[in-house]
Amino acid sequence: MLAGRRIVLGVTGGVAAYKAAYLTRRLIEHGASVRVVMTPTATRFVGEATFAALTGSDPVVEMFGGSDPSPHTTLAAWADVIVIAPATASTIAKLVSGESSNALIATVLASTAPVVIAPAMHTEMWEHAATRKNMATLQGRGYEVVPPEVGELAGGDVGVGRLADPDAIVEAVTHVVADGPLAGLAVIVTAGGTREAIDPVRFIGNRSSGKMGNAIARVAAAQGALVTLVTAADDPDVSGVVVVSVESADEMAEAVWSRLDGCDVAVMAAAVADFKPATVDPTKMKRVSGPTSIELVPTPDVLRGVHESPDRPFLVGFAAETGSLEDAAAKAKRKGVDLLVANDVASEGSGFGSDTNEVTFFYPDGTSKGMPLLDKDDVARALWKEVQTLRGMD
Numbered sequence: 314m315l316a317g318r319r320i321v322l323g324v325t326g327g328v329a330a331y332k333a334a335y336l337t338r339r340l341i342e343h344g345a346s347v348r349v350v351m352t353p354t355a356t357r358f359v360g361e362a363t364f365a366a367l368t369g370s371d372p373v374v375e376m377f378g379g380s381d382p383s384p385h386t387t388l389a390a391w392a393d394v395i396v397i398a399p400a401t402a403s404t405i406a407k408l409v410s411g412e413s414s415n416a417l418i419a420t421v422l423a424s425t426a427p428v429v430i431a432p433a434m435h436t437e438m439w440e441h442a443a444t445r446k447n448m449a450t451l452q453g454r455g456y457e458v459v460p461p462e463v464g465e466l467a468g469g470d471v472g473v474g475r476l477a478d479p480d481a482i483v484e485a486v487t488h489v490v491a492d493g494p495l496a497g498l499a500v501i502v503t504a505g506g507t508r509e510a511i512d513p514v515r516f517i518g519n520r521s522s523g524k525m526g527n528a529i530a531r532v533a534a535a536q537g538a539l540v541t542l543v544t545a546a547d548d549p550d551v552s553g554v555v556v557v558s559v560e561s562a563d564e565m566a567e568a569v570w571s572r573l574d575g576c577d578v579a580v581m582a583a584a585v586a587d588f589k590p591a592t593v594d595p596t597k598m599k600r601v602s603g604p605t606s607i608e609l610v611p612t613p614d615v616l617r618g619v620h621e622s623p624d625r626p627f628l629v630g631f632a633a634e635t636g637s638l639e640d641a642a643a644k645a646k647r648k649g650v651d652l653l654v655a656n657d658v659a660s661e662g663s664g665f666g667s668d669t670n671e672v673t674f675f676y677p678d679g680t681s682k683g684m685p686l687l688d689k690d691d692v693a694r695a696l697w698k699e700v701q702t703l704r705g706m707d
Contacts, residue, residue: 316344317534318490321388323397323417325404326354328467329433329476333398334359336479337367343483350388350417373416385416389424393535394490399433399476402444409447427489431459431482436472459485493537494701500538501572501579502530505546507562509589514597520665521584523549525689529580530554532693543568562586562612569615573624578700580629581616588612620649627651627704635659638673645675651703662686674699
């Protein structure tokens with residue numbers, strides 16, 4: 314259940330901080346993407362380089378001075394869940410008061426993601442009335458608490474206060490994300506541009522990179538959906554989903570149509586070729602003897618096939634336009650979709666291969682809603698929020 318999830322791991326300044334490195338590894342082994350935010354005191358117990366090596370990105374320690382002018386809001390927006398392990402008595406008190414004196418507390422305050430907290434401290438600190446009251450407050454706010462265990466503590470003492478086993482923390486995180494807004498939803502997403510063979514070497518294709526479809530699949534999986542990604546793109550950047558690789562429109566149509574039974578939502582984000590060569594030469598055509606023209610015939614309309622299926626799911630279509638989006642409203646009605654997502658691929662920052670997109674949602678009744686230029690993952694989040702609203706899942 315952690316495959317594809319985005320986890321921000323907060324590490325605070327206790328001797329158990331060294332165990333956060335193993336926890337990071339375990340979360341990644343379960344398929345999660347992990348970014349780390351450390352309190353300055355935590356760096357006295359475990360080095361930043363350790364987490365950088367494990368996660369592939371530098372941990373955030375300071376609010377200022379880095380390349381990101383607002384690291385806490387970046388992490389907050391990125392996170393599907395925030396885990397604080399170990400959580401010291403000091404950090405717990407700051408969480409209760411909202412004292413955002415470091416990047417970790419500021420990240421929690423800026424996020425609406427669920428929080429899992431694993432305290433670790435000396436027994437007397439854990440049992441102190443102030444700590445007990447603070448813990449009750451956090452639990453009342455909905456924090457998931459993984460209580461400390463009995464065992465050896467710093468200085469040779471033995472008692473309650475030892476950080477919970479990392480696998481117990483992983484289990485708690487799994488429980489939290491299993492309740493995501495798309496939990497249990499069966500989803501098919503298409504991505505990439507199809508390639509229609511001319512001969513064994515050449516093909517008719519388009520510039521679609523598959524990034525938008527990948528983001529839609531990735532976000533859906535992170536929110537609990539059971540996702541099948543049917544893609545014509547190479548090496549899709551996703552985890553936690555079933556990937557079905559195809560090349561042509563015919564292959565994509567067969568892959569999608571054969572999987573509609575039990576599908577709740579289909580998002581047709583692929584750029585499917587409208588035409589293909591009438592015949593495919595079995596050998597490479599030579600320049601000197603090659604044809605002066607190629608006869609084209611229509612490819613299967615994958616989206617229409619989904620619309621006309623007796624197993625029709627909630628259907629989202631995509632329209633890549635150049636210039637005006639005036640035709641998109643008519644296309645939404647003509648294609649029989651529940652939602653059409655249109656964008657101008659000639660617009661700066663919204664074209665094929667970009668990391669951002671500026672889309673407009675079109676509805677069957679002719680109305681529309683424009684979105685600003687956003688990172689494609691944020692577009693995907695907005696899309697799934699719209700799907701939830703239209704399906705009455707809010």
